Amino acid sequence: RVATASADHTTKLWDARTGALVATLTGHGDTVMAVAFAPDGARLVTSAADGSAFVWSAATGERVHALVGHEGGVGGLIYTPDGAHIVTSGFDATARVWSAATGEAESTFRGHALSVYTLAASADGVHIASAGADETVMLWRIATRGPVELLKGHKNQLHGLAFAPRGDRLATASWDHTAKIWDASTGALLATLFGHTSQLESLAYAPDGALLATAGDDRSARIWDATTGELRTTLSGHVNDLLSVAFSPSGAQLATTSADGTARLHDAVTGETRVILEGHEDDVLAVAYSADGARVATASRDQTAKIWSADTGALLVTMRGHTGRLVDIAFAPSDAAIATASHDDTARLWDAHTGALVATLAGHGDDVVDVEYTPDGARVVTASKDGTARIWSSDGALLHALRGHADGLTRVSIAPDGARLATASGDATAKIWDVTSGAPLVTLTGHLAWITDVRFSPDGARVATASSDNTARVWDAASGELVAELTDRVVLRQPDGSRAWPVPTRALARVGCRRLEPFPEDYEEVAAICDSLGDDATP
Numbered sequence: 001r002v003a004t005a006s007a008d009h010t011t012k013l014w015d016a017r018t019g020a021l022v023a024t025l026t027g028h029g030d031t032v033m034a035v036a037f038a039p040d041g042a043r044l045v046t047s048a049a050d051g052s053a054f055v056w057s058a059a060t061g062e063r064v065h066a067l068v069g070h071e072g073g074v075g076g077l078i079y080t081p082d083g084a085h086i087v088t089s090g091f092d093a094t095a096r097v098w099s100a101a102t103g104e105a106e107s108t109f110r111g112h113a114l115s116v117y118t119l120a121a122s123a124d125g126v127h128i129a130s131a132g133a134d135e136t137v138m139l140w141r142i143a144t145r146g147p148v149e150l151l152k153g154h155k156n157q158l159h160g161l162a163f164a165p166r167g168d169r170l171a172t173a174s175w176d177h178t179a180k181i182w183d184a185s186t187g188a189l190l191a192t193l194f195g196h197t198s199q200l201e202s203l204a205y206a207p208d209g210a211l212l213a214t215a216g217d218d219r220s221a222r223i224w225d226a227t228t229g230e231l232r233t234t235l236s237g238h239v240n241d242l243l244s245v246a247f248s249p250s251g252a253q254l255a256t257t258s259a260d261g262t263a264r265l266h267d268a269v270t271g272e273t274r275v276i277l278e279g280h281e282d283d284v285l286a287v288a289y290s291a292d293g294a295r296v297a298t299a300s301r302d303q304t305a306k307i308w309s310a311d312t313g314a315l316l317v318t319m320r321g322h323t324g325r326l327v328d329i330a331f332a333p334s335d336a337a338i339a340t341a342s343h344d345d346t347a348r349l350w351d352a353h354t355g356a357l358v359a360t361l362a363g364h365g366d367d368v369v370d371v372e373y374t375p376d377g378a379r380v381v382t383a384s385k386d387g388t389a390r391i392w393s394s395d396g397a398l399l400h401a402l403r404g405h406a407d408g409l410t411r412v413s414i415a416p417d418g419a420r421l422a423t424a425s426g427d428a429t430a431k432i433w434d435v436t437s438g439a440p441l442v443t444l445t446g447h448l449a450w451i452t453d454v455r456f457s458p459d460g461a462r463v464a465t466a467s468s469d470n471t472a473r474v475w476d477a478a479s480g481e482l483v484a485e486l487t488d489r490v491v492l493r494q495p496d497g498s499r500a501w502p503v504p505t506r507a508l509a510r511v512g513c514r515r516l517e518p519f520p521e522d523y524e525e526v527a528a529i530c531d532s533l534g535d536d537a538t539p
Helices: 523-532
Strands: 002-004 011-014 020-025 034-035 043-048 053-057 063-066 074-079 084-090 094-099 105-110 116-121 127-132 135-140 148-150 159-162 169-174 179-183 189-193 199-207 211-216 223-227 231-235 243-248 253-258 260-265 273-278 284-289 295-300 305-307 315-320 326-331 339-343 347-351 357-361 369-375 377-383 390-395 398-402 409-414 420-425 432-433 438-446 449-458 461-469 469-477 482-487 488-495 498-506
Touching: 002 034, 002 043, 034 074, 034 449, 043 074, 043 084, 053 084, 074 390, 084 482, 094 116, 094 127, 116 409, 127 449, 127 461, 135 169, 169 199, 179 211, 199 326, 243 284, 253 284, 260 295, 260 438, 273 305, 295 326, 295 339, 305 326, 305 339, 326 369, 347 377, 357 390, 377 409, 390 420, 398 461, 420 449, 432 461
Parallel strands: 159 199, 284 326, 409 449
Antiparallel strands: 002 011, 011 020, 034 043, 043 053, 053 063, 074 084, 084 094, 094 105, 116 127, 127 135, 135 148, 159 169, 169 179, 179 189, 199 211, 211 223, 223 231, 243 253, 253 260, 260 273, 284 295, 295 305, 305 315, 326 339, 339 347, 347 357, 369 377, 377 390, 390 398, 409 420, 420 432, 432 438, 449 461, 461 469, 469 482, 488 498
């Protein structure tokens, strides 16, 4: 099951495999702020800005219990690891413990002076930590229903809490730009982690407890020794906004690009910056790895594309010829060729080893916004603001012009088998086409505004679309029938259940946080969420 919480006062349960709506959970009188599944997945609990919290059956959507007692919005919500208790926290400055089996109130933790934003439970379920706007952390013992320690030292509100896997330490993250590590038994301050230059939103321990990662609003993530507090590495270096990100095929390396004119290659495990790719003279807008992971290609506003060694960062090739910014780049599956898309109304094909121009794909009447190779590398598909997509042979011959949209295209996606492609448009529709003939197969209608992205499922059976109408939809790729609609907001939840955030679906134009299109109004909020999940939010 997947649960989504919304400002329309409802929570919806979906089948995670099919996308089918299982149940709509109604009863809250205001925005649903948080949702958490029990460890066994059989039940879930939701909380809302009206002070209500409900327990539901995950199988049927039937309401099982109402957790009544908070006198303001309830934004913090966790199950204890054994599933025996539910803990809630709210704007009434309390945290409350409930029996997960009966819904009965077991204890109310009082002591905070202001709203309690975040909760954490130790792995053994013995201790609960709460923190919020009053700059303090309180440790509580569930069994005795009383406070153990009051942790003071931060100078601004707290939004991040994490127990070490063994439960012997507690880490806190604050808007005072620091994180702190405390002894969970005595409350003694063990270390203060200095280095961030802006608010800290979240933190997480490595599974073995040896390392602690923090993420802040200063465009950096830092990895620390969880015992000594010593800084191990900083995933940073860009001096302007991050614009795109890509993992290497092995997942061992991460590439980031920035408006500072550089790309950086990082160790995906440690966060260490291994290589800085310097040479572009303007924003680097897109990045792609070769299939073997040996090379990285970048596309820039400076009208050039470059290919670099992913190992050493050495510049191998610069490709010049476009007369507008480059916005997308893709390696052919064989790694022998590379395609670029530009706002000069063309796409170009290049020899990926020499940088020699192979072909200019001319014919679009407006900016080319996306380019993709078919899985066999025999064809290239381009999408343009002129409202058309075009299919080209790998040597640059035009095979088909796909017309039918009433507005510019925003994205193209090719099915895994290479037989079909999907286009997304500003006319609020997506279309599926036959790659061999160029014939239209299905039109997906129902969105009320621009469709910002379209993607086939890995098996090619379904197509997902994201729109600026604040919905995401899943469709049957053969019939065009709507399978599921995810509206308004979805919930991103930390794996341990300690925090949950409702996020506008318009911000989720790509799975995960790889790229946000269109640039959301609440970007700062979404960026913090993506940082918390160990990912980047990039416009």
